[in-house]
Amino acid sequence: MPIDSFETDGVAARLHAKxxxxxxxxxxxxxxxxxxxPQLLRYKKAGVSIxxxxxxxxxxxxxxxxxxxxxxxxxxxxxxDKYALVEQVEDIPRAIDQxxxxxxxxxxxxxxxxxxxxLVSSFYDLGVRWMSLAYNRANNVGGGCHGNDPxxxxxxxxxLDEMARVGMIACCSxxxxxxxxxxxxxxxxxxxxxxxxxxxxxxxxxxxPDELIKACxxxxxxxxxxxxxxxxxxxxxxxxxxxxxxxxxxxxVGPEHVGLGLDFCFDGLDLDxxxxxxxxxxxxxxxxxxxxxxxxxxxxxxxxxxxxRLGYPENAILGILGENFYRIAxxxxxxxxxxxxxxxxxxxxxxxxxxxxxx
Ligand SMILES: [Zn+2]
Numbered sequence: 001m002p003i004d005s006f007e008t009d010g011v012a013a014r015l016h017a018k019x020x021x022x023x024x025x026x027x028x029x030x031x032x033x034x035x036x037x038p039q040l041l042r043y044k045k046a047g048v049s050i051x052x053x054x055x056x057x058x059x060x061x062x063x064x065x066x067x068x069x070x071x072x073x074x075x076x077x078x079x080x081d082k083y084a085l086v087e088q089v090e091d092i093p094r095a096i097d098q099x100x101x102x103x104x105x106x107x108x109x110x111x112x113x114x115x116x117x118x119l120v121s122s123f124y125d126l127g128v129r130w131m132s133l134a135y136n137r138a139n140n141v142g143g144g145c146h147g148n149d150p151x152x153x154x155x156x157x158x159x160l161d162e163m164a165r166v167g168m169i170a171c172c173s174x175x176x177x178x179x180x181x182x183x184x185x186x187x188x189x190x191x192x193x194x195x196x197x198x199x200x201x202x203x204x205x206x207x208x209p210d211e212l213i214k215a216c217x218x219x220x221x222x223x224x225x226x227x228x229x230x231x232x233x234x235x236x237x238x239x240x241x242x243x244x245x246x247x248x249x250x251x252x253v254g255p256e257h258v259g260l261g262l263d264f265c266f267d268g269l270d271l272d273x274x275x276x277x278x279x280x281x282x283x284x285x286x287x288x289x290x291x292x293x294x295x296x297x298x299x300x301x302x303x304x305x306x307x308x309r310l311g312y313p314e315n316a317i318l319g320i321l322g323e324n325f326y327r328i329a330x331x332x333x334x335x336x337x338x339x340x341x342x343x344x345x346x347x348x349x350x351x352x353x354x355x356x357x358x359x
Pocket of ligand 1: 173263
């Protein structure tokens, strides 16, 4: 029988209340205004402990991404009673204790980095804690999930080394198959797929095949399931569909490699503008059209209830809800106090000749 929503009984409600809930991706409009930012509290009310929000995507230029990151950083820091812009993992349980929503940033696709590795630590210092390599289309780092995918470039290897040195998590959502495989192979630290669903269940190029899921898990990474109707396989029974995608991955690689990255988009009009302005990143024939639907943050308790319904043990559910991403962050993030000891410069970076105007 199809299920529209999972009833949150006492067991699920108690579990949700005590869980560290980590939503690895949400989309505020990519502008320097705060029309929608107060709606971050919707996550808090839904029991979410930490949310990563977008400060850049696709081919939005460096200046605009920097302005957005700076603006959101400034806005959040002026509201310390409600929000904690996290710098290190210990800030998350502290935020929970103090009744605040923990927030971190992310960037989708490294296009704005260009070939300037020093920007990684600049964005990290503004609060960016994960960045994906390519957004749908190829860039200096490698291929996207649409179009050609030449694999991870030499610059891409330098970028991954610099991200690991700085403490920024690398993500392969929106990235091409070959480039993702190269990244898993290259990295000693876990690479995540912050918001990607299973292609075996919904055949869309943005979704990932089983081999990629296995490679991510082998590298120690975590895959966040998103709540986008287009990638879940339909706009009806969305929570039930999400639970199926979770269960597919759990059966394949175990519960310790699965998480959540709902990808809720607060301003549908902003999304429609991005679909239009960066049309090349959203090729025809794949359902990229105005009116894409998302699972709202308010339905997070239903997701917990759906996981309980699957009969998973409590520790597996707590892992999927947030502790798996927490484990990755604990391993990869570096606190500001250790930034002075970030370690030696990335080797390949040091060896790469720096071009000069008059060379
Ligand atoms: Zn995305």
